[in-house]
Amino acid sequence: MNENNTEISLEDGLFLRQTYFDKAKRIVVKVGSAVLTDEKGIDTNIIQNIARELSFLKKSGREVILVSSGAVAAGKRKITIPDNVEIGIEEKQALAAIGQPVLMQSYEAAFEECGQVVAQVLLTHSDLANRKRYLCVRNTILALFRFDAIPILNENDTVAVDELRFGDNDTLAALIANLIEADMFICLTDVVGLYTGNPQTDSDARQLYTVAAVTKEIESMAGNVKSALGTGGMRSKIRAAKMVSSGGGSSFIGPGRNPQILQQLFSGEMVGTFFLPAQDKIKPRKQWIAHVLHPRGFLMLDAGACRAISANGCSLLPSGIQEIRGDFGVGDAVHCIDPDGKVIAAGLINYCSSDVAKIKQHRSDEISNLLGTKDYDEVIHRDNLVLL
Numbered sequence: 001m002n003e004n005n006t007e008i009s010l011e012d013g014l015f016l017r018q019t020y021f022d023k024a025k026r027i028v029v030k031v032g033s034a035v036l037t038d039e040k041g042i043d044t045n046i047i048q049n050i051a052r053e054l055s056f057l058k059k060s061g062r063e064v065i066l067v068s069s070g071a072v073a074a075g076k077r078k079i080t081i082p083d084n085v086e087i088g089i090e091e092k093q094a095l096a097a098i099g100q101p102v103l104m105q106s107y108e109a110a111f112e113e114c115g116q117v118v119a120q121v122l123l124t125h126s127d128l129a130n131r132k133r134y135l136c137v138r139n140t141i142l143a144l145f146r147f148d149a150i151p152i153l154n155e156n157d158t159v160a161v162d163e164l165r166f167g168d169n170d171t172l173a174a175l176i177a178n179l180i181e182a183d184m185f186i187c188l189t190d191v192v193g194l195y196t197g198n199p200q201t202d203s204d205a206r207q208l209y210t211v212a213a214v215t216k217e218i219e220s221m222a223g224n225v226k227s228a229l230g231t232g233g234m235r236s237k238i239r240a241a242k243m244v245s246s247g248g249g250s251s252f253i254g255p256g257r258n259p260q261i262l263q264q265l266f267s268g269e270m271v272g273t274f275f276l277p278a279q280d281k282i283k284p285r286k287q288w289i290a291h292v293l294h295p296r297g298f299l300m301l302d303a304g305a306c307r308a309i310s311a312n313g314c315s316l317l318p319s320g321i322q323e324i325r326g327d328f329g330v331g332d333a334v335h336c337i338d339p340d341g342k343v344i345a346a347g348l349i350n351y352c353s354s355d356v357a358k359i360k361q362h363r364s365d366e367i368s369n370l371l372g373t374k375d376y377d378e379v380i381h382r383d384n385l386v387l388l
């Protein structure tokens, strides 16, 4: 372990990897656009390779999901875009509509060769933000496992408006990994792993092999850069690894163009970057509150309230709320901010924003007088509060 307790030695890393790979039975594999497409369009060699690699995992008795990007890139290569057309959101959504069937056709053909059935699942953020639909997605995926199919997921880009977007497929894959309680998230991209800095611009950057915890230091290693075709960049991959880790899974970031990357990994070769699961796992419902729901508002807390929720395991009472931002209703997700401006918790709120504005900085026994009625003493009950 290094002095910041983030990076593990090569020998310890090798042993730990093997332990986690041996017991990984449910796996989410994500492949990025940068891996799947070349200047001519979808690279069928890569698709065939991914089909072989995933079929290998499946035949070894594991349950596998593929989250595949590439619809926009495939659409772009399928048509000639007039020079005077600027590619904005609407054009990208149209390109995804053109490219998604092209992508699926390639997968269908490649998996057919391996005797493997696949299924297409397209999701928007609102499918996961609604608790009933969230659980329905889980049940459908588990039913596909029972049919021995490999679900192939992508964001339903064509109908995903701004506030309903996952933003990138690294995030979608991590949320799905937590939804189905996967043991492992494997993110295949166009670099060999996580480097201490962006390898394209930092010649001193060196590769990390085993990361014990996604700290601020690890997060700062990802530059703002991404490949020409990518959306998320390394930053969203690290964030995704952190989410999966908090759900109790391990993650791997590695080179998607290596023809036998998954076989190398599962036979214990030291490739890519491996992230260990967190020590304290967050329960599935709290994962949903913390990572799936977008906050509709923010509560600025004083130091006492921060201590009460962080160190003492208490619910959030109105007296510790200094300020509020946003327009939220009862049951919406909000984030709690400490006096330094750091997000420390997420939760489902018991009062709407106009009521919180009236009861903030007051004791709970004053709520009835201030609002004319009182449904709860707590603004956020402990059962609906997650520390971040």
Ligand SMILES: Nc1ncnc2c1ncn2[C@@H]1O[C@H](COP(=O)(O)OP(=O)(O)O)[C@@H](O)[C@H]1O
Pocket (backbone or CB within 6 Å): 031, 032, 033, 034, 035, 069, 188, 189, 190, 191, 193, 194, 195, 196, 197, 198, 199, 200, 221, 222, 223, 224, 225, 226, 227, 228, 229, 230, 231, 232, 233, 234, 235
């Ligand atoms: N610290 C880092 N280590 C590795 N790659 C990095 C780092 N910081 C930025 N990157 C960039 O992230 C890119 C991969 O992300 P992205 O383009 O989104 O790929 P994908 O299409 O596979 O999702 C790499 O090509 C690299 O330029």
Ligand SMILES: N[C@@H](CCC(=O)OP(=O)(O)O)C(=O)O
Pocket (backbone or CB within 6 Å): 031, 032, 033, 034, 068, 069, 070, 071, 072, 073, 096, 154, 155, 157, 167, 168, 169, 170, 229, 230, 231, 232, 233
């Ligand atoms: N949904 C988009 C991919 C978005 C995305 O996250 O791309 P990438 O960073 O290449 O994984 C598509 O299919 O083109």
